[in-house]
Amino acid sequence: MMVKIQGNEKESGLIETFSITGGDFHHAGQVSTQIKEILKELGIDPNIVRRAAIVAYEAEMNVVMYAQRGIFMLKVTPQQIKFFVQDEGQGIPDIELAMQEGYSTATPEMREMGFGAGMGLPNIKKNSDIFEISSEVGKGTCLNITIFLDQGKKQ
């Protein structure tokens, strides 16, 4: 059986959706590992893969630590990688404060596990090209992240 690759769909990107369960530390990190594998398979530059892996991991861990559940969406086009992460959880009362390095609301248990250094959101911002965050207390948080594949043409 021959399998053909259609050329006309070339422009449409690859979309993958993952769900994350809050508090599930046992499976935490699997989404970002899968995302990393996909990006490598697509032949994305190793340095960009590394940045994307860090962003994905931090974003995933935020859902695991602070929300009940979340959706992680990946979209890859020949120009860019986009992450869309939406969770149902406690939300962030003061985003500006949460963006400060070293600020953390992690519980002692989370710190015991090596999290809660207050680097999560700043790390995501540092490693992405466009970073948007919105949050509603008691409802959840939404992240919109873009990493450009052609770093020379970064806008």
Next chain:
Amino acid sequence: MNQYYHSIRFDETKCRGRMRCLRVCPTQAIRVRNGKARMIEERCIDCGECITVCPNGAIIPLTDPFGELSRFRYTIAIPSPALYAQFGREILPDKILAGLKKLGFDEAIDLAYTCGEVSFAIQEYLRNYNGPRPLISNACPTIVRLIQVKYPELIDHIIPIDTPREIAAREIKKKKARQLEIPEKEIGTFYITPCPVKMISIKQPAEKGRSNLDGALSIADIYGPLISAMESLEESEGQRRGLESICILGIGWAISGGMSRTLRLRNSLAVSGLAEIIKVFDDIEKGKIRDIDFIEAYSCTHGCVGGSLTVENTYSSYNKIIKLIETLEYEKIKACPDIREVRRRYEQKYYLIEGKLEPRPLSPLDQDIGRAIQKKKLKETLFEQLPKIDCSACGSPTCLAFAEDVVQGEADLNDCVFLWPQKITLLAQEIITLVEKTGIKIKKPEKEAKKENDL
């Protein structure tokens, strides 16, 4: 594409396509096509897992035969410290080295001493290091290749200090050439290896152009002759200095965790076994393991004593090394290099590796990202049709790998036996339709006709 040298060869006449190798390969570098195993060269990292599981002995490690020694005027054996763990506890390194000489080498040198020097050099490097953490040991060539192939973005984490075997070979060659007044190329240095991967690190070093070693002999091959040679030793030969001659820092290189233990590195991890290492490397990539300075990583479980070319049981030999370290610690014996001398040499870049390590990432689905995305989508659609039980009967290691092989034109979707019933049903219907078209009445088989009559 034949650009990579591999230390493993598949013997087609012996291979019966039993798929064991296919299933254990950590980088999915093996496919079985037409009943014979074959290697995808760019994927293989020479870990040797396949050698151990092949029930037909069809996967052959390529080490040098003993006859290679005759190519040189003067020959030197440099045994891996793992060799010291292959015999009873009363047989100490001195005796083993004397035994090697008896076997026909002009000289046999103790590598543990150089290992000790390199331990100190690593300590020096860690002290002044400010780059990405953790640093990863390069002692195991499989780990270096795993990073080049599967974790190219971790390449800067590999410590740029050369391996003891390379440094020892370089120095002894220089020294002997001066002493004997013969050119270096007439001196042959042979590593006595616990695994096949050291062979490629000699034939095709990952970083520099040429290795200082000239060949590798397997521990398994010399074991028998070495035992006889040691038995025939005179009282005066070997075992004179006993424990006093063993460098405690170096002996630890035979086992996973030995280096960190003897150096008393507080912030280090020792990881062994490829499956475990892959988990740790995944975590490093995510930025998870940030507070660790150094990782001792060995592809074989428990380190070099677990190599596929060793003879003694891995656990016994691991235990032997641990006991030896404990004894040396207890007796406070430290026949190790002078740290001031190591520091002086370190400043002169004596231990630094020549050349730069380049990544060799696996080819993506396509060089063009747009096409790669389309192929990825197709791969997922195909994967959905597959049974996902990874039986590997098709000759690819998993259903996902099979889907990729089909997308890349390397395999035929019909190779999946689970798609046959569907296909056969369709074919049968097609046949009936064709027969009906001819207008000939189909006579039912006797059995079925009888059944209908009975009803």
